[in-house]
Amino acid sequence: MRARGAAVLIALLLLSPGLAFAHRIDEYLQATLLTLEPHSLQGSIRLVPGVLVASDVIASIDANGDGVISPEEQRAYAQQVLNSISITLDGRVVETKLVSWSFPSLGQMHDGLGEIKINYSAALSDGGRDHVLLVATHNLRQKLVYLINLTVPEDRSLEILSQRRNPEQSVYEVDYEEKTAAAGAHDTTGAVVWLEGIQFSPLFHLGMRHIAEGTDHLLFLLTLLLPAPLLAINHRWGPKLAARSSMLRILGIVTAFTIGHSITLTLAAMNVIHVPSHPIEVLIAVSILVSAVHALWPILPGREAWIAAFFGLIHGLAFATTLDRLGVSHWERVAGILSFNLGIEAMQMIVVAAILPSLLLMSRSRAYSALRIGGAGFAALAALGWTLERLFDLQLPVDDLVNALARHALWIATGLFLLSLLCRALLPVSPPRIQRVEVLSELSAASTLP
Amino acid sequence: MINSFRRWTAIAVLALTVVFSGFVQAQTTTAEVVNAADKFLATLSAEQRQKVSYAFDDEQQRARWSNLPTGFVPRGGISLKQMTPVQREAAIKLLATVLSPMGLQKVNEIREADDDFKANGSRRGPGGPGGPPPGGPPPNAQGGPPPGFGRPGGPGGGAGQGGRPSFSSDEMFGSNLYYISFLGKPSTTTPWILQFGGHHLALNITIAGSRGVLTPTLTGAQPATFSLDGKTVRPLGRESDKALALVQSLNDSQRKQAVLNYQVPDLVLGPGQDGKKIVPEGLKASTMTPQQQAMLLGIVAEWTDILNENAAASRMAQITADLKETWFAWSGPTDGKAGSNITAYYRIQGPHLVIEYAPQHDEPANHVHTIYRDPTNDYGTGLTRQ
Numbered sequence: 001m002r003a004r005g006a007a008v009l010i011a012l013l014l015l016s017p018g019l020a021f022a023h024r025i026d027e028y029l030q031a032t033l034l035t036l037e038p039h040s041l042q043g044s045i046r047l048v049p050g051v052l053v054a055s056d057v058i059a060s061i062d063a064n065g066d067g068v069i070s071p072e073e074q075r076a077y078a079q080q081v082l083n084s085i086s087i088t089l090d091g092r093v094v095e096t097k098l099v100s101w102s103f104p105s106l107g108q109m110h111d112g113l114g115e116i117k118i119n120y121s122a123a124l125s126d127g128g129r130d131h132v133l134l135v136a137t138h139n140l141r142q143k144l145v146y147l148i149n150l151t152v153p154e155d156r157s158l159e160i161l162s163q164r165r166n167p168e169q170s171v172y173e174v175d176y177e178e179k180t181a182a183a184g185a186h187d188t189t190g191a192v193v194w195l196e197g198i199q200f201s202p203l204f205h206l207g208m209r210h211i212a213e214g215t216d217h218l219l220f221l222l223t224l225l226l227p228a229p230l231l232a233i234n235h236r237w238g239p240k241l242a243a244r245s246s247m248l249r250i251l252g253i254v255t256a257f258t259i260g261h262s263i264t265l266t267l268a269a270m271n272v273i274h275v276p277s278h279p280i281e282v283l284i285a286v287s288i289l290v291s292a293v294h295a296l297w298p299i300l301p302g303r304e305a306w307i308a309a310f311f312g313l314i315h316g317l318a319f320a321t322t323l324d325r326l327g328v329s330h331w332e333r334v335a336g337i338l339s340f341n342l343g344i345e346a347m348q349m350i351v352v353a354a355i356l357p358s359l360l361l362m363s364r365s366r367a368y369s370a371l372r373i374g375g376a377g378f379a380a381l382a383a384l385g386w387t388l389e390r391l392f393d394l395q396l397p398v399d400d401l402v403n404a405l406a407r408h409a410l411w412i413a414t415g416l417f418l419l420s421l422l423c424r425a426l427l428p429v430s431p432p433r434i435q436r437v438e439v440l441s442e443l444s445a446a447s448t449l450p
Numbered sequence: 451m452i453n454s455f456r457r458w459t460a461i462a463v464l465a466l467t468v469v470f471s472g473f474v475q476a477q478t479t480t481a482e483v484v485n486a487a488d489k490f491l492a493t494l495s496a497e498q499r500q501k502v503s504y505a506f507d508d509e510q511q512r513a514r515w516s517n518l519p520t521g522f523v524p525r526g527g528i529s530l531k532q533m534t535p536v537q538r539e540a541a542i543k544l545l546a547t548v549l550s551p552m553g554l555q556k557v558n559e560i561r562e563a564d565d566d567f568k569a570n571g572s573r574r575g576p577g578g579p580g581g582p583p584p585g586g587p588p589p590n591a592q593g594g595p596p597p598g599f600g601r602p603g604g605p606g607g608g609a610g611q612g613g614r615p616s617f618s619s620d621e622m623f624g625s626n627l628y629y630i631s632f633l634g635k636p637s638t639t640t641p642w643i644l645q646f647g648g649h650h651l652a653l654n655i656t657i658a659g660s661r662g663v664l665t666p667t668l669t670g671a672q673p674a675t676f677s678l679d680g681k682t683v684r685p686l687g688r689e690s691d692k693a694l695a696l697v698q699s700l701n702d703s704q705r706k707q708a709v710l711n712y713q714v715p716d717l718v719l720g721p722g723q724d725g726k727k728i729v730p731e732g733l734k735a736s737t738m739t740p741q742q743q744a745m746l747l748g749i750v751a752e753w754t755d756i757l758n759e760n761a762a763a764s765r766m767a768q769i770t771a772d773l774k775e776t777w778f779a780w781s782g783p784t785d786g787k788a789g790s791n792i793t794a795y796y797r798i799q800g801p802h803l804v805i806e807y808a809p810q811h812d813e814p815a816n817h818v819h820t821i822y823r824d825p826t827n828d829y830g831t832g833l834t835r836q
Contacts, residue, residue, distance in 0.1 A: 025812050029716060033726065113522055115722075145715040145811075149728040160729050165712040206833070209660060214639065281640065395488075399638050403481055 025112070026052040030137065031147040038155055038178060041094070041122045041133070045081065051112030053142050058109055060141050067106075074103050078118045084138045089124050090131055096122045129178055130161075136171045148172045203336050207343020210319065211351070215402045216284050216386065217315055218351060223379040224253055224291040224304055225355070226372050229363035237298060237372065240363045247360070249304065254352055256305040260312020261319055262341055268320030269337045278390070280317045285386035287311035288379055295376035319344065354413050362420035371416075479760040480638045480660050486547040487636035487644065490540040494528075498537075502527045506634030506642060512829050515645065515652030516721045517670050517819050520629065521622040525647060527631025531624075541630055548644060548655055548662070553756030559685035560651045560669060561625035566676040568623035623649060641830060650819070652721070655757065656830030662761025663833065665824040666724060667753065672810070672817035674791050684791065686818055689752045689807055691788040693796050696745040697780050700733070704742075708733035710781045714795040717808045717821050727825040730799040732779025746778060750798060753805055753822040769803055776800035782809070791815045802826050 027050045035042040049057040061069055061077045078101035087094040099121050104114030124133075137146060146169035150160065153176075161175040211217055229246035230237045241249070267273045291307060294300060300307060319340070362368045385398035405412065491499055504511040504526060516523040530538050546554050621627070627648050634642030641658035650670035656663040671685040684690070700708055710731065719726055735743055747770060754765045769776070782794025793814035798805040802824045810817040826832045 027715065027811060031716070031718070033728070111522060113518065145713075147714065147716060147718055149718055152727045152729055163729065163731060165710075167712050169712050169714075214659070216639065277640075393635075399484075400481070403638050407481075 025050045027145045028053050028057060028140070028142040029147070030144045032135075032137075032149070034135065034148070034150045034172075034174075036133070036150060036153050036158055036160075036174075036176065038157060039124050039126050041087070041124055042099075043085075043096070043120045043122075043135075045116075045118045045120075047081065047116040047118070049109060049112065049114065049116075049142070051110070054109045054112055054114070056142055058106060061103070069103055069106065074101060077103075077116075081116075081118055081140065082120050084140055085120075086136050086138075087122060088134045090128070092125070094122045094124065096120045130175070131178060132173060132175050134171070134173045138170070144170070146170050150174055203339040204343040204346075207319075207340040207345075208347040209343075210340075211344050211347035214318075215399075215406050216288060217318070218406075219379050219382060219402070220284070220288045220291055220311065220315065221254070221257060221308075221348065222351070222355060223288060223295055223376060224257075224308055225250055225352070225359060226295040226375050227298065228253060228304060229359060229368075230372075237369075240368070243360055246363065247356075250352070250356060250359075252305040253308045254348065256309035257312040257315070258345060258348070260309040261316030261344070262312075264313045264316030265319045265341060266316075266337055268317055269340075270334075273317075275317050277318070280314060282387060282390045283314045284311075284318055285383050285390055287314060288383035289387060292376045292380035292383055295372055295379070355416070358413070358416045358420040361424050362416075365423040367419075367423040479758060480657060480662075483544070483548045483657060483662075483758075484636045484638050486540075486544040487632070490537070490544045490630075491632075491636070493534075493537045493540045498528055498532075502631050503635075504631060504633045506640075508633055511631065511633060511645075512643070512654070513722060513724065515647050515654065515668065517650055517652075517668055519622050519649040520627045525629035525631070525645075527629040527645065529627050529629045529648070531620075531626035544630075544644070545646060548657075548758060549653075550755050550758050550762065553758075556669065556685060556756060557646070557651065557653070558625075559683050560671055561628060561648070562678055562683060563671045563673055563676060563685050564623050564627070564649050565625045566673055566678070570673075570676075641833065643829060653756075654829060656833070658830050658833040660760070661764070661830070661833055662757050663824070663827055663830040664753070664757045664761070664765070665822060666828045667756070667822045668721065668820065669753075669822070670817075670819040672813065674816045674818050686752075686807075686820060687789075687791065689749065689820060690786075690791045690818075692745065692749045692752065693780075693807065694784075694786050694788060694792050696742060696749065696778065697784050697794075697796075699742055699745065704733055704737065705784070707737075708778055708780050709784065710779055712781065714781045714797075714808065715811060717806045717819055718797070719804055719806065719823055719825075720808075720819065720821055724823075724828045725825055725831070727804075728799075730777040730779075732777045732797070732799075734774075735776040735778065735800075736774040738778075743773060746776070746798065747773070750803070750805060753820075769800060772800040772802055776803065791818065 029046070029048040029050075031046045031048070033044045035044070058069075059065070060080075061073055063073055063076065075098070078098055082096055082098055085096065087096060097120060099119040101116070101118045103116050108114040124131075135148065137144070137148075148165070148169050150163065153160065157179045159177045159179065161177055163175075164173045165171065227237055228249045229240050229243075231241055240246070264273070268275070290299075290311070294304070294307065362371060382398055382402050385396045388394055389396050389398060491502070494502065511526045514523075514526050520529070530541065533541060545557065549557065628646060628651065629648060631645045632642060633645070634640065636642055636644075636657075639659060641656060644653070644655045644657065646653045646655075647668070650668075650672065652666070652668040653664070654666055669686060674686060674690075675682060675684050677683065697705070697708060718728060735746055738746065747766070750769055751762075751766065754769065755762045757765070777797075777799045779797045779799075780794055781796070782792070784794065786792045786794075791809070792807075793809050795809060796807050804821065804823040804825060806821045808819050808821075809815065810819060824832070
């Protein structure tokens, strides 16, 4: 394919000397990216010979002209390129050394597509605060065109003050300042800026969206909440708990989930642990299945908080997959994780707050069993579907179905609330009650009992 | 009391669910995109489907894009040319769903430019008549006469006589040599990437939940001005005109900062330079007038708005928030006029943005490469890990 392409190209060039092509023709591009650290400089050079200068460049590399570029010839050419570069720091010559180099195939170079890559490094003497670094490149045998740029220093103690170049970019000069560690510590406004950054961070919104759209996370939590207002007796879900106990239990579940996912999210986002995402996705589907089964028959009665905490650990790992490249410094990362986590919490609270009143109201009536069994059944089916999908890479319409429902979350939540009011007003209260002191019944004592 | 309790609960629930559903609504578009992707994939044979599918974290396939013709740098996936009409229609439908109408038009014009290049080469007769027939060469070009590079007496003039073998030109250029590929399975929840590209085009679209990320994306054109059906087409014309208007709106001291004293012969952060961040130069947007700032965002919109409205809006919000830390640099003549392509290079750079517009030396006003990146979020790595 490529050989044919080259043939076409050469034919084109012969037929019509002015016929330009989609790439470099008669230029030899030398593109350099410099990376500055407190005591060292790394240079990474890309050399791209245009198609009309390629054979000349190859001849320079293939010193013995045997049509093969040997490792020795590669090294020698890389050194030759490096020798054409002179670097000074504050007027003193800086020694450079080759780090690595790679050469394309001769065919690629003939096509004008080859990229020679050369990496070098230089030690920079320390001492002093203000520095001027100068990098000057001299022409090789062929005429070069240049690009030279500095990457943003990762080390925040380095501040780039100004850059200057000649019109060809073959001479490049940068002024920079090296702040001492002590100077950094006195940066008092940093903490304030940091705190402000958290609230306005796009990561906060990302966290919110992640919960709002991560239907599997939501389904897990909601399913776990379903039996929360009930008491398990003899491996069956029995009477309801007092509203206060229910609230405490729900609070416990949500908090446990938060603690669980915060731990793993932080560990994973700080790169302490790394778990591939596929098994996590499967485990999340399983977690929904477990909480659905639990909502049907109390397999772990009274242990909802522990389930929430345990699976929270797994959901946290999934949250972490959404986060990467939070920032360069540790502080940025910590602030980013905090923002993201707060966003998750905020959205979780909103959803729980939207559903909680309905659950509490409805749990007082017999209709609650229907809701619990229906909800848990749906969650179980969805979870089974997801598990199969993710385990065997199948294509099932689970996402479509759940998302279609999620899109009508507003109507479902409103409907549920209206239904719960209706149940409260019309249906008999399920006997027996464990505790008579209830927040809700106090508030609504006058009209609720039929 | 009870009534008021119920009323307040109802109001609270309504308010909260409105907020909640607002977040959920955003997913509608992703579901549509996934639907269109699944429909396209369903038209493929098992063999084709395997060919277009890559692992989400396939680094090689992620980076397998270029400004070069596909004959030189083979892309992954399958090309429009290798598709049946039904498959092609589904592929275009998918593009129309994930891209904005403007984005789709840009993509089509870049492809049409390649048809024109195939027919006429790069030598433009002054005001020469249009290039290839609309819609490019017939889908199955086996039977028809080969277009050839130098059509005798063609507007290209002087570019050789007689047709070349059809395989060579057909394998190198043309609006059907654009490839589609998928990294990961289309999903409304787990992240995946849609790639579409060929000569002078590389769209890398990462979809993660409701978020759509277009970075890195390369657009380019040669010819950058051509006529088709009697109309002048400039695939990247607004990118040129809007930037020229901004640089011409600068006062002397602003211009002194914005216009660099050195030549920039090519893209600095082109193909292969993923995730790199260079020290910005030029004029800081914080020193621009509100009107100039709006013009700057208007240039950026030529890239952000390639994606559908849903994804473009949140991206533009991010870039607007970064405006104070955004830079505009220009290299080359500032005295052009709207309607003809600039020969100058420019770069727009912010904390989450790199845009470069680089005229190529062989034919500066008629051959351009551009790159659009978010060094913190190329291939959506800011949203996803792996």
